[in-house]
Amino acid sequence: MSKALIIDDETQMRRLLRMVLESRGYEVCEAAEGQIGLQEASFHRPDVVLLDLGLPGMGGIEVLKRMREWSDVPVLILSVRDQESIKVEALELGADDFVTKPFGTSELLARLAVIQRRRFTRQSPLVVVGNLSIDLLHHEASLGEQALKLTPTEFALLKMLAEHAGRIVTQNQIIRQVWAGQNSDQSEGLRVHINHLRKKLGESGPKIINEPGIGYRLAEAGE
Amino acid sequence: MKTTGRNKQPLTVSEVGEYSWGFTLIFVLASACWALLPYTGPHFAALVFLLAIVIAGLRWNRGPVLMMATMSALVWNFLFIPPQWTLHIASPQDVVMFVLFFVVALSMGHLTTCLRAREDALQRHHHEREQLLAEKHRAELLAESERLHRTLLDSVSHELKTPIAIIRTALDGLGEGNPFAAEIETANRRLQRIVENFLEITRVESDAVRPHSEWCEIGDVLHSATAPLQRELGGHPVTINGNENLPLVMTDGRLLAQALGNVLHNASIYAPSGTPIEVSVAVVDGALELRVRDHGPGVAEGTESRIFEKFFRAPDSAAGGTGLGLAISRGLMRALHGDIAAQNQPGGGAEFILRLPVKTRLA
Structure with a gap:
């Protein structure tokens, strides 16, 4: 309980x-x-x-x-x-x-x-959100049976969102983790990469939902 | 004598006055002392002159006072030091006396005028300081009242929204299926909308809306405008045109979505159920244009701009609604340095245009 x-x-x-x-x-x-x-x-x-x-x-x-x-x-x-x-x-x-x-x-x-x-323990190197699965060991992501072709930044971004699936992540939190150590303003780059990821996840994959002024939330399709 | 005006500036009217007063004073005193000379002796006159110089120094400028010092030395010499009626001085003691008088008179004049100037400067300084303090105080008061206003708004907002939240949660606990509970829920939603509108118009009107611009995806703005309205837009098929391959825009996405949301809500109320609502998006000449077209009765002739006024409601509009939604939209668009307009379409129905000059970036 x-x-x-x-x-x-x-x-x-x-x-x-x-x-x-x-x-x-x-x-x-x-x-x-x-x-x-x-x-x-x-x-x-x-x-x-x-x-x-x-x-x-x-x-x-x-x-x-x-x-x-x-x-x-x-x-x-x-x-x-x-x-x-x-x-x-x-x-x-x-x-x-x-x-x-x-x-x-x-x-x-x-x-x-x-x-x-959220207290997920990393016993499994597999992060699953709906039909999306991310293999952290082999740095691979797939939608159902279909492998996703992702750039390293897109992979890091998707991994972070998937690890926090269903939860809000603020823009700064994403930028700090995905663009660690880069000083320049990445908010624009973040938008662009989110855009690409959305296209790659398509209609069937999980949805990246924007909370204006706050950040992003990854939700299973149909949620 | 008159060229000794301070800093070679042209003489002011008051200085000319002081010169003549100084001249007259010396003349009067000299006559008085002359009359008293048999009883007092010549040194009395010297002291009277010194006293006059000190008093003049406390009130007048330096030029007239130094003129008085020089004049009184000469008059004293001419009238009182033997031999009288000449500038010649007979005894060596009297020469010393004359020189001493001259020096003392000049330095007294100088010192007293200096003293007065310093006092004036001090007073001026004090005055300036007081003005500065007053200004600072005013600014502080203004900031304080703004802060108070915001705190008040926050606390009113809390007081009004908490009961609505409690009703909402309690209704959820009752569960579905009770028609009375459903009525309460509908009324509660309406109440919530009214409260939010009133709070928002207050914020908009008191300039408490502070846009926070960032790069925004227009699709996200459209999503957050339509998502909270699913219930209202249920009866209207909403189509979105032109939102493909749009650049990122620099704006406050939340405020823009709210402005757009109110327009959509308005369209959903006035257009008959089942009629479509078309949203089109375009970036034209560095400005983002959002157009919302409905297929309702349109805007009454002559009220195209009045509908954005607070509490304005179309003459034949149904009960409910506060007449605030569009006023809020306009306030928000203006806070974002954009504007909103309405027009009727030839084929019937109204079209609202939200226009916003923006920086764009290819996504």
Whole structure:
């Protein structure tokens, strides 16, 4: 059974989230303030944290920063703000994904499942997303039975997106990993390579979805 | 004498006045002392003159004061030091006295005017400083009010959106199939749209919209404009033309998508269900053009620009809607340094044109 920690100052929101999560078999603990949330996190060792960004007092960003000092528990950001920069800041501080209130329960549960899955252990050198499989050992990618011809940059890009399948990855995170050590602005190159990858993945492959101002998310076809 | 004006600048009116006042003062004092001479002796006159010079130095400019010093030395010599009525001085003590008087009078005049000038400069400096501080204070106040405004907007946004979010989650918990729950959900969506529109128009009108430009794929912009409207656009087949082989454009994709989304939403409301909506994309003369064409009744004659005004609603429009969507679109397009226009098509239906000058890059 997974343990979830809800840090949100809205009593009703906490109560509802508790009901939703408990009905899905989660064990739930909650905190109305950031400071208490941090204590709960260290005491209960949850498997996933739902963190509201708009907390009074110690804000969500600060809670996240402190939590990341000693824990890499998956964190889902709950936010009513639609300012993209705050979401990007949270994601780059180590949050795993976000949902924007008002969100649907199914969307929330799907995101939770994905970020909990992220602790993939590299026992297998194979990353699979729908009909896409990437063989890290042989540096090969294929769509169904069809081998994909990718440039080294495209391969690195696809690998990163596939390892984070279903989760948002910010532009900077991609650029830092794929273009490591290159100083020039790569945002344009990123667009171009995403474009090429989309063409190569075609209609049947996973979709690379853009979240404007934030980054990209690789979703299985039909999602 | 009159050429000793400071820095050889032309004499000002006030300086001319001071010269004549100085002249008159010496004349009056000299006459008074002359009358008193039998009782006081010549040295009394010297002290009276010195006093006059000090007082004048505190109020007047340097030129008139130095003129007074020179004049009083000469007058003292001429009228009071024996032998009178000549500039000649008989006794060696009186020569020393005269020289001392001359030096003291000049330096007193000089010192007091210096003192006054410094005081003036100090006051001016003080004044400038106060002005500067006042300006800084004003700027700080402005920044503070802007920050407050944003904080207020954020907190109002939070207060309004939280209950809507709670209703949404609670309805999800009720599950499908209950027709009453479905009505609540429809109403909640409408409420959410209204709240978001009101917040957005407030942001647009208070210049709180800060575009963040980056290279954007137009396909991504179209996707994020249409994806949230799937429910509304369900009854209208949407076709997209011209979006192949388009360059990357430098803009804020999120704001552009929002502007386009409102236009699409508008079209989905006014065009009869089942009629198609055509979106065409082109880059013409360094500008991105997005055209949204519907097959509805079109825009009423004469209201082509008024429909972008806040709260303007077409006379025969159905209930619901705030009359804000298109106003927001225009605000956002202008924040991006573009604009929006509407026209009727010959074959019926309205066409909205979103035009945005952009830098492009081949993708």
